[in-house]
Amino acid sequence: MFKIGFFQFEPKFGEVATNLAKVLSTLQHVEADVIVLPELAFTGYYFQDRSELMSMAEDPETSATIDGLTRLCRDRDFFLVTGFAERCADKLFNSALLIGPGGVLRNYRKLHLFNTEKDYFDPGDTPLETTDVRGAKIGMMVCFDWAFPEVARILSLQGADIVCHPSNLVLDWCQKAMVTRCLENAVFAVTANRIGADVRPHGELKFTGQSQVTAPKGEIVHRAAPDAEELYIAEIDLSLARNKLLTPKNNAFQDRRPEFYAALSQANK
Numbered sequence: 601m602f603k604i605g606f607f608q609f610e611p612k613f614g615e616v617a618t619n620l621a622k623v624l625s626t627l628q629h630v631e632a633d634v635i636v637l638p639e640l641a642f643t644g645y646y647f648q649d650r651s652e653l654m655s656m657a658e659d660p661e662t663s664a665t666i667d668g669l670t671r672l673c674r675d676r677d678f679f680l681v682t683g684f685a686e687r688c689a690d691k692l693f694n695s696a697l698l699i700g701p702g703g704v705l706r707n708y709r710k711l712h713l714f715n716t717e718k719d720y721f722d723p724g725d726t727p728l729e730t731t732d733v734r735g736a737k738i739g740m741m742v743c744f745d746w747a748f749p750e751v752a753r754i755l756s757l758q759g760a761d762i763v764c765h766p767s768n769l770v771l772d773w774c775q776k777a778m779v780t781r782c783l784e785n786a787v788f789a790v791t792a793n794r795i796g797a798d799v800r801p802h803g804e805l806k807f808t809g810q811s812q813v814t815a816p817k818g819e820i821v822h823r824a825a826p827d828a829e830e831l832y833i834a835e836i837d838l839s840l841a842r843n844k845l846l847t848p849k850n851n852a853f854q855d856r857r858p859e860f861y862a863a864l865s866q867a868n869k
């Protein structure tokens with residue numbers, strides 16, 4: 601069995617060292633293969649503008665936050681998927697990083713920016729690919745990517761067993777939608793949301809918690825509370841994500857008719 605879960609908590613806006621200390625202390629005795637943290641888990645979410653984000657975003661190559669997380673992975677012998685405010689020269693990405701005992705294994709930059717994120721982040725430019733972790737194929741997407749079913753589909757077509765999904769959800773549609781994303785792709789998903797609010801001079805955003813582990817037949821393995829911190833680890837059977845049969849005669853992948861789907865790959869007008 602593969603041990604995967606999430607840590608749902610309330611990052612404090614702009615307090616990167618405090619948020620890192622919280623994650624390091626909470627996870628220091630955990631046994632798992634992979635733990636998923638929320639989107640933008642160390643900076644908080646609701647930036648005023650691009651210059652504020654620029655002042656907090658880090659280059660993964662030189663990031664003290666990533667060094668701390670890598671040490672944790674080495675000490676505990678597990679892997680983390682975390683949301684991360686990434687600076688790359690003059691670009692700023694809302695990223696998900698897969699980190700293991702040897703450092704960052706993959707960086708996925710959010711393709712579908714939500715609402716005011718468009719004012720300060722650059723749209724992602726990394727491909728949808730999977731990474732092997734202890735016999736599991738891990739795919740990553742970030743929060744609002746849930747609303748574009750192509751993302752979970754492509755990760756699943758690349759062989760993903762588990763879609764790791766750092767999130768900062770403010771609406772309550774996603775958890776329901778993930779039931780369908782998992783069912784139509786016969787894949788597991790771990791949606792790690794945050795709780796609490798970012799109260800800022802330009803307004804307040806409240807986050808909806810209810811982090812969720814969803815199984816390939818659309819079962820909700822576990823859903824956290826909307827407002828309580830929780831560390832949750834599930835034991836999952838990866839073989840369930842490798843059986844793509846929806847009925848004895850219907851295979852979710854082999855029954856597709858891509859010759860009728862050309863509109864999906866046309867550029868936006």
Ligand code: ACM
Pocket residue numbers: 639713714742743744745767768769770
């Ligand atoms: C979101 O994409 N953070 C809603």
